[in-house]
Amino acid sequence: MSEPIRVGLVGLGQIARVQHLPALAGSPDFRLVAVCDPAPSAVPDGVTPHRSLAAMIAAGGIDAVAFCTPPQVRYRLARTALAAGLHVLLEKPPAQTVAEIDDLAALARGAGLSLFAAWHSMFAGAVAPARRLLAARGAGAMRIVWREDVHKFHPGVDWFWQPGGMGVFDPGVNALSIAVACLPEPLFVRGARFRIRPGEHTPVAAMLDLATPTRETGFTADFDWDHRGEETWSIDWTLDDGGALSLSRGGAALRLDGATLVEEADAEYPRLYAHFASLIRAARSDAETRPLRLAADAFSLARRVA
Amino acid sequence: MSEPIRVGLVGLGQIARVQHLPALAGSPDFRLVAVCDPAPSAVPDGVTPHRSLAAMIAAGGIDAVAFCTPPQVRYRLARTALAAGLHVLLEKPPAQTVAEIDDLAALARGAGLSLFAAWHSMFAGAVAPARRLLAARGAGAMRIVWREDVHKFHPGVDWFWQPGGMGVFDPGVNALSIAVACLPEPLFVRGARFRIRPGEHTPVAAMLDLATPTRETGFTADFDWDHRGEETWSIDWTLDDGGALSLSRGGAALRLDGATLVEEADAEYPRLYAHFASLIRAARSDAETRPLRLAADAFSLARRVA
Numbered sequence: 001m002s003e004p005i006r007v008g009l010v011g012l013g014q015i016a017r018v019q020h021l022p023a024l025a026g027s028p029d030f031r032l033v034a035v036c037d038p039a040p041s042a043v044p045d046g047v048t049p050h051r052s053l054a055a056m057i058a059a060g061g062i063d064a065v066a067f068c069t070p071p072q073v074r075y076r077l078a079r080t081a082l083a084a085g086l087h088v089l090l091e092k093p094p095a096q097t098v099a100e101i102d103d104l105a106a107l108a109r110g111a112g113l114s115l116f117a118a119w120h121s122m123f124a125g126a127v128a129p130a131r132r133l134l135a136a137r138g139a140g141a142m143r144i145v146w147r148e149d150v151h152k153f154h155p156g157v158d159w160f161w162q163p164g165g166m167g168v169f170d171p172g173v174n175a176l177s178i179a180v181a182c183l184p185e186p187l188f189v190r191g192a193r194f195r196i197r198p199g200e201h202t203p204v205a206a207m208l209d210l211a212t213p214t215r216e217t218g219f220t221a222d223f224d225w226d227h228r229g230e231e232t233w234s235i236d237w238t239l240d241d242g243g244a245l246s247l248s249r250g251g252a253a254l255r256l257d258g259a260t261l262v263e264e265a266d267a268e269y270p271r272l273y274a275h276f277a278s279l280i281r282a283a284r285s286d287a288e289t290r291p292l293r294l295a296a297d298a299f300s301l302a303r304r305v306a
Numbered sequence: 307m308s309e310p311i312r313v314g315l316v317g318l319g320q321i322a323r324v325q326h327l328p329a330l331a332g333s334p335d336f337r338l339v340a341v342c343d344p345a346p347s348a349v350p351d352g353v354t355p356h357r358s359l360a361a362m363i364a365a366g367g368i369d370a371v372a373f374c375t376p377p378q379v380r381y382r383l384a385r386t387a388l389a390a391g392l393h394v395l396l397e398k399p400p401a402q403t404v405a406e407i408d409d410l411a412a413l414a415r416g417a418g419l420s421l422f423a424a425w426h427s428m429f430a431g432a433v434a435p436a437r438r439l440l441a442a443r444g445a446g447a448m449r450i451v452w453r454e455d456v457h458k459f460h461p462g463v464d465w466f467w468q469p470g471g472m473g474v475f476d477p478g479v480n481a482l483s484i485a486v487a488c489l490p491e492p493l494f495v496r497g498a499r500f501r502i503r504p505g506e507h508t509p510v511a512a513m514l515d516l517a518t519p520t521r522e523t524g525f526t527a528d529f530d531w532d533h534r535g536e537e538t539w540s541i542d543w544t545l546d547d548g549g550a551l552s553l554s555r556g557g558a559a560l561r562l563d564g565a566t567l568v569e570e571a572d573a574e575y576p577r578l579y580a581h582f583a584s585l586i587r588a589a590r591s592d593a594e595t596r597p598l599r600l601a602a603d604a605f606s607l608a609r610r611v612a
Contacts, residue, residue, distance in 0.1 A: 096496075098603065102492070186409045188406055192469070293405060300403070302469060302507070
């Protein structure tokens with residue numbers, strides 16, 4: 001076993017507290033040594049708090065940084081970290097635009113560092129078995145349904161509706177990340193209908209017509225962030241032989257023709273950090289851009305509906 | 307000198323008649339042997355007309371195909387041509403989405419064929435000297451102004467305002483293609499303001515805030531397709547040493563501190579076909595996606611203004 005990788009966590013908001021701190025506490029690969037936040041709170045014992053990334057870098061003693069800041073500032077901060085010789089993990093979405101991710105990936109490659117665009121839903125338990133089944137039996141159709149109540153999961157947050165806030169694509173990119181991870185073929189956006197509320201700049205609901213190189217119809221996504229009642233995070237595939245493959249609970253469950261293949265508690269972040277460790281030890285990057293690219297494609301092809 | 311490459315032209319609309327047919331007639335590298343259009347007219351002597359790509363392929367005797375169809379159908383047609391073993395040139399924009407271009411590039415690579423995403427403005431006379439100057443002296447600021455009257459250049463055309471029609475980004479991507487070809491650093495979209503007229507889905511005017519890895523401000527684009535009077539297709543750079551580099555006439559003219567460096571008649575398409583020939587002979591592709599990616603990024607970050 002190698003020495004643990006010394007990691008600093010930048011941005012101590014909800015996702016850091018709920019997912020990153022527990023995953024790091026349980027990780028055999030990493031040791032959390034520092035955190036950084038303009039107003040650090042809930043700092044674990046034995047971890048050094050900093051007010052800025054510059055201060056954290058100046059203090060030294062870290063090998064890698066995980067960014068849980070709002071996406072607007074990730075690109076600049078990640079550049080600073082890479083320039084300081086640190087491996088970088090970026091929460092999703094990894095940046096505001098695909099061009100930024102590609103630039104960070106080139107920078108990491110040139111410096112021999114690992115960049116990890118951490119699309120957490122790709123590490124849900126259903127993803128690997130779904131990918132194997134779809135590779136073997138083909139995807140004839142796909143229906144994504146991703147519906148939840150934004151007020152339940154993000155009370156009081158309103159930057160989603162500003163330009164760059166992505167609206168319903170903030171959760172929707174999770175579905176798209178699972179879809180691209182599972183499908184044996186590339187996925188394209190063919191058209192989109194956006195529901196944008198008056199005075200807002202991003203959609204609260206979106207319907208996407210999708211396609212693959214060999215399937216022009218039968219691939220759809222239905223995103224709704226104004227949904228009341230029980231949330232739905234499901235992807236249903238019709239296999240080429242007629243079988244029915246159904247992913248639900250955001251990827252924590254998978255059924256084939258009604259029979260349960262996967263049913264687990266959420267374990268995305270422990271797997272995600274294990275992958276980050278494997279990237280660092282193999283001197284590789286994983287700078288996945290497809291989910292964000294599909295979202296941008298949908299914006300560029302969108303029809304606004306009432 | 308090798309044998310001329312036998313080429314078929316698909317889509318005999320305005321751009322084919324005004325640019326592709328004359329460029330091919332003057333090319334030492336290509337021989338136009340077939341055209342294809344649902345209603346072929348103005349077919350040059352000695353060239354075989356076909357009603358469909360399938361018929362053109364079935365007739366045989368061609369090595370390459372140039373697509374001048376509307377962008378919505380280019381991806382499917384290009385796949386068909388690559389599957390038939392033909393080299394492919396795509397007018398700009400090469401497809402509806404970046405994901406489609408990447409898929410075609412992978413297909414071409416696997417088949418040992420050349421794919422050329424032909425962003426014609428990249429072949430304007432000012433581009434190569436501007437690139438050399440900017441590489442040597444740095445770009446401290448950039449101001450793109452691309453203003454023209456859509457009714458003057460495209461009378462009666464209204465698909466621009468439908469989803470996927472791109473609106474003012476149809477000419478605007480020409481400016482973006484020049485910018486990415488000239489700048490020594492990557493270019494990012496930081497924000498955008500779109501003017502979309504009632505009942506339309508794409509912007510008639512757009513203002514972009516752009517950035518590079520080392521410059522967060524001073525890079526802008528001003529696109530207006532509702533402009534009256536003389537058109538403007540210019541890019542002004544402030545060099546790091548204070549020099550003023552000015553590209554105008556869409557890239558046909560270039561001045562440095564007021565002194566003319568380039569002043570030529572439009573010669574984009576002859577250069578473009580010479581590049582296509584060099585790609586085919588070197589068994590390479592040029593599947594440039596950055597202009598379309600920047601446009602999609604602008605849509606995804608846009609603020610709608612009145």
